[in-house]
Amino acid sequence: MNNVRFATSLHILTLLALNEGVYLSSDFIAGSVNVNAAAIRKEISNLKLCMLVESKEGKGGGSILARPASQIKLSDVYDAVKQVHVLGRSNTPNPDCPVGKEVNRHLEALYEDTDDYVRQKLTTVTLKDFVQKFG
Amino acid sequence: MNNVRFATSLHILTLLALNEGVYLSSDFIAGSVNVNAAAIRKEISNLKLCMLVESKEGKGGGSILARPASQIKLSDVYDAVKQVHVLGRSNTPNPDCPVGKEVNRHLEALYEDTDDYVRQKLTTVTLKDFVQKFG
DNA sequence: TGTACTGTATAAATTTTGATTACAGAATGA
DNA sequence: TCATTCTGTAATCAAAATTTATACAGTACA
Numbered sequence: 001m002n003n004v005r006f007a008t009s010l011h012i013l014t015l016l017a018l019n020e021g022v023y024l025s026s027d028f029i030a031g032s033v034n035v036n037a038a039a040i041r042k043e044i045s046n047l048k049l050c051m052l053v054e055s056k057e058g059k060g061g062g063s064i065l066a067r068p069a070s071q072i073k074l075s076d077v078y079d080a081v082k083q084v085h086v087l088g089r090s091n092t093p094n095p096d097c098p099v100g101k102e103v104n105r106h107l108e109a110l111y112e113d114t115d116d117y118v119r120q121k122l123t124t125v126t127l128k129d130f131v132q133k134f135g
Numbered sequence: 136m137n138n139v140r141f142a143t144s145l146h147i148l149t150l151l152a153l154n155e156g157v158y159l160s161s162d163f164i165a166g167s168v169n170v171n172a173a174a175i176r177k178e179i180s181n182l183k184l185c186m187l188v189e190s191k192e193g194k195g196g197g198s199i200l201a202r203p204a205s206q207i208k209l210s211d212v213y214d215a216v217k218q219v220h221v222l223g224r225s226n227t228p229n230p231d232c233p234v235g236k237e238v239n240r241h242l243e244a245l246y247e248d249t250d251d252y253v254r255q256k257l258t259t260v261t262l263k264d265f266v267q268k269f270g
Numbered sequence: 271t272g273t274a275c276t277g278t279a280t281a282a283a284t285t286t287t288g289a290t291t292a293c294a295g296a297a298t299g300a
Numbered sequence: 301t302c303a304t305t306c307t308g309t310a311a312t313c314a315a316a317a318t319t320t321a322t323a324c325a326g327t328a329c330a
Contacts (some may be wrong), residue, residue, distance in 0.1 A: 001137055001138040001221065001223045002223060002317085002318085003137070003318060004226050004318090005223060013233055021241075025276090026276070027274095027275085032228060033226055034226060034321055035319080035320080038323095039319075044276080045277070055276065055277090056276085056328080057275065057326075057327045058274075058326090058328025059273060059274040059328055060274075060328075061274080061276060061329095062276085086222070087221070087253075088139060088216075089139050090142045091142050091143060093146065093168055093169050094166060098269075100146075100167045100168070101267060102270070103145075106265065106269070107145065113254060114139050114256065116137065117252070117256050118249060126153065130245070130258055133241045134234065134237060134241070135237070137286085137287085137317075138287060138288085139288085148305075160305085163308085171273060171291095172289075176309080177308090177309080180307095180309080191306085192295080192307045192308080193295090193297025193306055194306055195297075195306075196298090196306045197307085220322090220329070
């Protein structure tokens, strides 16, 4: 998870939450996040798949939250961008070694427990909670 | 944290724990993990800095645990390999935007809370606990 | 119909990560 | 002393992941 996807998605959602009901363009969002608008549109495309935002095409179009910020949890953002385990990846150890043969089974179990733990933690914070920190 | 360092370090420590008191060579370990011996030595070099293993140079040399497996926690492994936040990196947002200006402060706080949470969880599992899963 | 958007593909550039090679230096023991 | 077997570390290269940039078709609006 050595990327900026969580940061980008949360930034997008924060902007939308602070402008609830207003359609924000990818150009506007890109200006705040300071990345290319196409990258924003790609991330928004994913957030749409996850039912977190809705978009309107054409002139005057843009994106809004799919539901109130109080009903979006940070675990939803985590789920939206999750690609790998928070503790990293496994090796491809030697199956002819007694340890190598079963280490990945135990390691993956630990990885998944840890992911679940993080996810659980993030269910306790809503987007509204996060946005309220902004002055 | 999109790398195999946690996996590699834990694999190394597992081998050492299962052979407590015996000096294992980097070649032997590399054979089990299935990576180059130099990579293992590099990872061991880091584990030494973290006081988790000790090495002996020269013929008959190798590495052993610096203390019993019951006194090594998985959070020690986490600390040893930690480079980035578990949820990823931040962007470099636009400081001229009200949101861009302060998003990283809140985001980093969340990142650090989450890291601490994971770390805390991993303090509850010792290397001995992990190794006991092996049949 | 012109303008302002989204959606998406593709390519290029950059950064991160991993693999490999090489070799100096340390310890051992014949 | 000397050959052997290790560690420690640097340097390089290859591969993979990530980010950036460009382009353009399609949609909606006025």
